[in-house]
Amino acid sequence: MSFLRRQLLLAAAATAFGLASSAYAADPAKTDLTLGATAGYNYDVLKLAIAPQLEKEGYTVKLVEFNDYVQPNMALAQGSLDANLFQHIAYLNRFKEDQKLALTDLVQSTTAPMGIYSENITALADLPEGARVTLPNDPSNLARALQLLVQQELITVKPDVDPLRVSERDVVDNPKKLRFVPIEAAQLPRTLGDAAIAIVPGNFATSAGLKFTSALALENPPVNYQQVVAVRSEDADKPWAQDLKNAFRSEFFKAALDEHFPGYTRPAGL
Template identity: 55%
Template sequence: MKKSRSWRAGMLAIALSAVLASPSYGADPNKPEIRFGATAGPYSDQIRYGIKPQLEREGYKVTIVEFSDYVQPNLALADGALDANAFQHEVYLKKFSEDRKLALSGLVKVPTAPIGLYSHKHKRLDELKDGATVSLPNDVTNQARAIILLQQLGWVTLKPGVDPVRSSERDIASNPHKIKLVPLEAAQLPRSLDDVDYAFVNGNFALAAGLKLTDAQLLEKIPPYYLNLVAVRSADLNKPYVADIAKAYKSAEFERVIDQRFAGFSKPSN
């Protein structure tokens, strides 16, 4: 009898050891792999160095899918090819989702590189000459960010009653220097620096192109609604893997990664 009990205890110990040693398939049993989309550069690197290690310790497999534009990451998320993405602010997400009738929601805001005004031809902003060319993003929300900075510089003024956050070229009331605005896809703005006098470049694409935030002649002071965020499908907001993503972004470990690798980024208040 004692031998039988001893044998059973030994087998139980072996079975328990096997369970503990076997590979984990995620804290969320219904989501062993998280496919995370981001624009190439700092936001994919934030996931790579600050988020992926944490989620993999929880047992998830994390795959990072990089994009070079601001359209495909949301379409891929809505279609189920991604489980989350990180590249956009809430103003862009809201408009894109409304225009495309997509059920996407913001989860948590992330440290964000500001849009900046760069030049390869001029060392100072006061070198602006009449008829100068200035490239800026062609998507609605990021173009408004650039126009707000143009107004702050005094290079343009907006029509009375216009909401700057929703402004576009059509809302410019005066342009005393007769600046020629050149709207381009955000990813193309760094390449335009050889052809224009000044270029507004989104922070992620500036860093991906080898520019430094300190190279900018003007940097945006990012308001909360322009901080980038992690987006997920609205139907998934209460799922365990989504909670684990949010937890990783709010962790002290992630904050240390930001301080070490992403100096100069604007951080969310919570």
């Protein structure tokens, strides 16, 4: 088979899979990419919707799974990752400010909403006084969880507090005297048997087999709480990073969301 015919056949195959080669070009200066994500749907997004595109373009893609909200950013800053997918923009901005890291958001991904789950009650109206509530212990997702409780009219917080930085000390009205127990986010699904309710970020809910339809309440995440891909600031404009960015905006990505992630919050424009 001639070289030209082989190239034409490859191009036709790429188009058939929504990977038109004209949209991407592997960075000749960097063809090995290491991408990190938390266990659950973020990892699956990279595996099912992103890696196939990059590999079609000549990249070798390695995926690394994490089970916490600290190591993915530290690994990225230290250079063992090229990009990560696990956090929303509010968390990224606060983390990089606190840790003095030169990281930046590259592109928006799909987002699984945070939800309130229980094995002990069937409605939030049934919460007993003094109920034990487990929720994320990292400041950004703790604020997000408290805001979800505000939306469900279970607590009230100070009216002038930054909604992205709400903490337990900002709660001014707690009529049911709920007892808040901050837990490492990955461990929250395991508390369902003991807690009255657990407030679980979407990625850890899905990785634990929890169904959004079984939640007592789900958030409608604002832009600040939607997942983003992060890279080192110095890499944001490099060709490989732009190829990665384009992969999250492609028709292939949209088709993968339709097939594998129905009901998730989508990036703007998809």
